Amino acid sequence: MDTRGLRSQMKDSVPVAGFCPQGAYGLQDSLRSGFTSVKNELLPSHPLELSEKNYQLNKDKMNLSTLRNIQGLHAPLKLQMEYRAARQIQRLPFLPSSNLALDTLRGSDDMIGFEDVLNDPAQSEIMGEPHLMVEYKLGLL
């Protein structure tokens, strides 16, 4: 999972119910993704949705390629190795993690933006079902 590069991690579409259904054998998995509706697929969602989904990845990509051009290949390689190591320090999938090391590396520990004010994951009112979340993470689902 983590061996993929940045480019293949970017999502070029928002998953829409019904379009390329994500269940087994390409069928719509109603239990997990809900009902389908033609109207859902035809109406546009917000113009910012895609750009916000990929924002962090795009920013990293731009910064790392600039870094490569300035300092050589070793700089982004070392940084990405550290990111990958920091990303592995997480709590169980259904619990919120502080991501302290990752924030420090990224430099987002001294920036406040809308992602800290709105929809703070640490204060989310719903928690995923523990068994399902762990199975999803381990790829057993």
Added chain:
Amino acid sequence: MLHNLSQHETGGFNFENSRRNAVLESSLSQNGLKAPNPRKTGTTIAGLIYKDGVILGADTRATDDMVVADKNCMKIHYIAPNIYCCGAGVAADAEITTQIMASNVELHMLNTGRPPLVAMVTRQLKQMLFRYQGHVGSSLIVGGVDVTGPQLYSVYPHGSYDKLPFLTMGSGAAAAVSVFEDRFKPNMELEEAERLVRDAIAAGIFCDLGSGSNVDLCIITEKGVEMKRGYEIAATRGEREGNYRYKRGTTAVLTKTITPLSLELVQESIQTMDQD
């Protein structure tokens, strides 16, 4: 349910309801109704650089389409001890953007150990507004005095900015900038500059429907900041000339019957209050 998992790892804007809102708006407009608009500030804000620093001015009216929502709102926001910001556009966006900027400036100051530059505030503002492609509808005038001297920038909702000696924004910008264009001179004295900003905001108040009420001024110099809230009350409420109450005897009394109610005193209890 499972594709909501990724949303729980990051915060930020949630676009789940945007499709539903689009459907609601189209069905509303089919019935001839209109969805409510966000409250805009409908403003005149202005700033100019004079001999010792920067003067920022703003009116104090917030409008909700054609209704005045707030007669005395505060449009000059604090960003740093030496940097203030006037906000126009959607009221909530301007307010939250300036609050986020103030927090970021404080963190940056703690991180670098240096007082902030106005250029730093402008850069962070324009990067954030460009990221949201104009959907965060706030136009701002940032002014302050830092180590490089007095600075004045204006930032538009889509992320462009201007650095000029005098600036106006908001719905009354055209009226205010005409006053500036006529009488601005570089290196003015304090009283002359104050009067000029007051006149520019007053032009916006009287010539633009979206601006009104009072003039607020904020004078930023190297030594400090002076906030003149309610510098001038441009439009006062009128005195009521007539009285619409009816005098006694306007309606003729035909009959009058008095029925005394016989009540017995059953119980009387007195509770003393502690009077300290």
